Amino acid sequence: MLERLARGAPLRDTLTALYEIVEQPLPNAVCSVLLLNAERSSLHHAAAPRLPRAYCEAIDGVLISALTGSCGTAAYDHREVTLRASPKNAHV
Numbered sequence: 001m002l003e004r005l006a007r008g009a010p011l012r013d014t015l016t017a018l019y020e021i022v023e024q025p026l027p028n029a030v031c032s033v034l035l036l037n038a039e040r041s042s043l044h045h046a047a048a049p050r051l052p053r054a055y056c057e058a059i060d061g062v063l064i065s066a067l068t069g070s071c072g073t074a075a076y077d078h079r080e081v082t083l084r085a086s087p088k089n090a091h092v
Contacts, residue, residue, distance in 0.1 A: 015047035023050060034059060034071050043072060 004014045019031040032048030042063050045056040064072040074081035 012047045016049045019047060019049050034075070036064070036075055040064075040075075043068075043075060 033046040064075045
């Protein structure tokens with residue numbers, strides 16, 4: 001991955017390749033990264049190869065606040081978020 005970055009590969013492509021490696025042995029894992037814009041006011045999809053395209057498009061540009069779902073709230077509060085769904089709630 002470091003070599004890809006050193007060669008100037010786009011971040012999204014590098015993250016997608018990394019996620020494919022991470023997700024392969026974990027069939028129920030779904031990795032994604034959301035980035036903040038330069039003003040730190042909205043979320044933008046960076047990479048999520050197994051999430052539905054409609055979700056990724058819907059998240060782009062969402063304004064963050066204390067009430068903007070788990071990811072928007074975490075960004076607003078300046079903290080990392082990791083979501084885990086139980087097998088019963090795997091669709092969440």
